[in-house]
Amino acid sequence: MKLLLLATMNGVTLAALYFIVASGFTLIFGMMRVVNLAHGSLYLIGAYIGYDVASVTGYWFLALFGGAIGAALVGVAMQYFVLDRYQGQDLRQALVTIGLSLIAADLLLARYGGMTYQFEVPEFLYGSVPMPIVGGYPTFRLALIVFAIALYVGLWLLVQRTRFGIIIRAGVDDRQMLGAVGINLTRVSTLVFALGSALVGVAGVVGSSALSIAPGEDARYLLSSLVVVIVGGMGSIPGAAIGALLVGLAEQIGLAYFPTYSVVISFVIMVAVLAWRPYGLLGRPA
Amino acid sequence: MINRRLGRLALVAGVATAFSMSAFAQNTVRIGGLATLDGPFVVLGQEAFRAMELAFEEANYTAGGRKIEWIKESSDGRPDVALTKARKLIEQDKVDILIGPMSGGEGLAVKEYAKQVPNKTFVNGFSAAQETTLVSPAPNFFRFSTDGAQWQAGLGTYAYDVKGYRNVAVVSGDYSFGYTQVLGFMSEFCAKGGKVIEKIWVPNGTKDFSSSIARIPAKADAVYVMLGGADAVNFLTQYDQSGATQPLIAGSNVVDQTVLSAKGPFQRRLVGTPSAHMVADEIDTQAYRDYVAQYKKRFPNGLSSPSAPYYGYYVATKAVLAALNQVGGDVGGDQAKFRQALANVKLDTAYGPVRLDENRQAIANIYVTEVARRADGSLYNRPLKVIPNVNQTLGQPKDAFVARGVPSRDNPSCP
Numbered sequence: 205m206k207l208l209l210l211a212t213m214n215g216v217t218l219a220a221l222y223f224i225v226a227s228g229f230t231l232i233f234g235m236m237r238v239v240n241l242a243h244g245s246l247y248l249i250g251a252y253i254g255y256d257v258a259s260v261t262g263y264w265f266l267a268l269f270g271g272a273i274g275a276a277l278v279g280v281a282m283q284y285f286v287l288d289r290y291q292g293q294d295l296r297q298a299l300v301t302i303g304l305s306l307i308a309a310d311l312l313l314a315r316y317g318g319m320t321y322q323f324e325v326p327e328f329l330y331g332s333v334p335m336p337i338v339g340g341y342p343t344f345r346l347a348l349i350v351f352a353i354a355l356y357v358g359l360w361l362l363v364q365r366t367r368f369g370i371i372i373r374a375g376v377d378d379r380q381m382l383g384a385v386g387i388n389l390t391r392v393s394t395l396v397f398a399l400g401s402a403l404v405g406v407a408g409v410v411g412s413s414a415l416s417i418a419p420g421e422d423a424r425y426l427l428s429s430l431v432v433v434i435v436g437g438m439g440s441i442p443g444a445a446i447g448a449l450l451v452g453l454a455e456q457i458g459l460a461y462f463p464t465y466s467v468v469i470s471f472v473i474m475v476a477v478l479a480w481r482p483y484g485l486l487g488r489p490a
Numbered sequence: 491m492i493n494r495r496l497g498r499l500a501l502v503a504g505v506a507t508a509f510s511m512s513a514f515a516q517n518t519v520r521i522g523g524l525a526t527l528d529g530p531f532v533v534l535g536q537e538a539f540r541a542m543e544l545a546f547e548e549a550n551y552t553a554g555g556r557k558i559e560w561i562k563e564s565s566d567g568r569p570d571v572a573l574t575k576a577r578k579l580i581e582q583d584k585v586d587i588l589i590g591p592m593s594g595g596e597g598l599a600v601k602e603y604a605k606q607v608p609n610k611t612f613v614n615g616f617s618a619a620q621e622t623t624l625v626s627p628a629p630n631f632f633r634f635s636t637d638g639a640q641w642q643a644g645l646g647t648y649a650y651d652v653k654g655y656r657n658v659a660v661v662s663g664d665y666s667f668g669y670t671q672v673l674g675f676m677s678e679f680c681a682k683g684g685k686v687i688e689k690i691w692v693p694n695g696t697k698d699f700s701s702s703i704a705r706i707p708a709k710a711d712a713v714y715v716m717l718g719g720a721d722a723v724n725f726l727t728q729y730d731q732s733g734a735t736q737p738l739i740a741g742s743n744v745v746d747q748t749v750l751s752a753k754g755p756f757q758r759r760l761v762g763t764p765s766a767h768m769v770a771d772e773i774d775t776q777a778y779r780d781y782v783a784q785y786k787k788r789f790p791n792g793l794s795s796p797s798a799p800y801y802g803y804y805v806a807t808k809a810v811l812a813a814l815n816q817v818g819g820d821v822g823g824d825q826a827k828f829r830q831a832l833a834n835v836k837l838d839t840a841y842g843p844v845r846l847d848e849n850r851q852a853i854a855n856i857y858v859t860e861v862a863r864r865a866d867g868s869l870y871n872r873p874l875k876v877i878p879n880v881n882q883t884l885g886q887p888k889d890a891f892v893a894r895g896v897p898s899r900d901n902p903s904c905p
Binding site: 318 | 533
């Protein structure tokens with residue numbers, strides 16, 4: 205009972221982290237139909253820049269901003285100088301982002317080495333909170349849930365209630381028409397890319413505080429984002445939330461009860477969802 | 491255009507000729523080095539090549555009156571890549587002796603390949619899977635470093651006698667090196683009467699261990715952990731954050747310098763953690779101080795102290811050089827003379843004497859250690875006890891040891 209409860213909570217907190225990472229991915233895809241395979245690199249860039257900021261200033265909260273701004277700048281540069289040239293050419297964009305991710309991984313390895321880094325989170329977020337039945341639960345992981353919910357609400361308000369959100373939704377439905385009614389697509393794309401990249405930059409700092417920063421994390425989070433977004437439906441924020449919950453719970457409950465096969469479970473879910481709903485749970489045909 | 495292309499062709503041909511001339515020059519011994527400069531073990535690979543470089547420089551790149559030519563090749567830690575690179579070194583670069591590889595699975599693959607080229611000699615770098623030399627060993631594969639089970643010698647006894655632990659839970663990576671280390675720990679701990687009440691095997695590359703931590707039984711006196719690199723850092727942090735109070739016992743990789751040098755709040759959880767390895771820090775002998783001083787002088791950008799893989803490759807290279815000196819650099823034909831000499835090499839290292847058993851596997855000292863903090867705040871492994879001349883069967887009769895089977899998830903077991 206205690207184990208099931210703990211595994212469930214672990215699953216939900218991991219889902220929170222996956223959602224934070226995948227929200228940027230799905231936002232960028234929804235607006236621009238760009239499968240950004242350098243998304244994991246942006247995660248790592250955000251994490252490392254955040255780490256530098258935190259070690260220079262000593263403030264963890266500044267690391268969040270540092271990571272967000274750093275990743276956003278890199279993301280915008282990527283969009284402006286590279287991806288924009290291949291507008292509408294899905295395969296080329298996917299390939300060029302793979303290339304960029306390989307370059308970024310090696311550059312980061314050269315700059316930061318193979319060591320594992322960790323953030324010193326503020327004292328009130330470290331340690332554990334006493335709870336009934338399970339005894340205690342890590343404070344930081346509980347904070348992750350709060351942060352993910354706040355992010356979800358924020359994104360929902362942005363997409364549903366603002367003019368910018370209306371433009372994004374229109375872009376998801378019909379990009380060409382959006383251009384035809386006089387919206388500057390390049391500007392909107394750049395903004396969306398900046399927002400998506402900033403989100404994953406923040407995720408880098410938050411995720412690395414919960415776990416750690418090391419080479420190879422880029423590929424891991426790219427994969428988890430892909431699975432989450434494919435399960436939930438490409439381009440849909442609620443879809444990303446549902447996908448993250450499914451994958452996070454499956455991973456953690458699997459790790460608790462049948463660890464040898466836990467790696468397979470998320471992919472089984474993905475296959476099942478694709479067989480049943482090829483566009484994902486909340487996705488729509490492009 | 492055509493001119494330029496011709497010119498380039500001539501250049502290539504020239505280089506190729508020069509290359510093949512040096513390849514077949516009679517007065518050189520060609521030694522291949524195989525380590526990991528790609529993948530998760532980059533830092534270890536750098537250490538390996540530092541060790542070989544220093545050993546060759548000390549010998550002035552000559553042994554037995556012949557020049558040494560050193561050819562480096564990099565793997566990424568995967569057995570198939572190590573195998574391809576080993577083949578390349580032997581078949582294309584025509585090396586006489588190969589030193590490597592780095593990790594357990596790679597070692598098994600290279601050992602099998604060694605059987606196909608009986609006229610070349612293979613000397614293990616740092617790979618530490620037990621089966622490599624225990625089960626159907628290759629007659630031309632030598633290992634001057636101890637294996638993962640040997641590394642845990644003395645730890646089970648220390649946990650039972652000194653720490654007073656009776657019930658221990660195991661959390662370990664789900665792969666051959668993990669099984670090997672757990673076997674090394676359990677063989678002593680269980681023989682003493684201790685119980686391993688739960689074994690939690692975690693798939694490699696797991697980053698979120700919270701559900702594994704949740705499975706640790708409350709009645710365990712201590713938790714034995716065997717994870718490497720970033721996985722270890724993640725586990726330790728999450729263990730600390732979960733509010734768990736049980737003390738830890740560490741497998742060799744958990745207290746490796748790559749983990750100890752990582753910064754984070756988990757460090758305070760590590761201080762006082764017992765472990766065991768073929769190496770330790772700050773040993774109070776002149777030989778050790780010289781060994782460290784030499785490393786620091788030659789590699790000012792290296793680690794804070796020489797690491798275990800550095801030691802593994804250093805000992806291997808030293809052994810090769812010693813044997814070459816003995817046979818006057820004769821590595822022609824089937825290398826029988828050289829191998830005979832190599833099998834009888836006895837080395838005095840910073841960590842004590844090293845010699846080989848009949849399977850060409852090292853018998854050497856093992857150090858039981860404890861993580862301690864230096865005045866400058868950095869962590870190191872303080873030696874507590876030396877277990878002298880640990881052999882591959884951990885002092886047990888060989889037949890009985892082999893009969894118990896290769897280490898696995900369920901072997902050994904003492905719930």
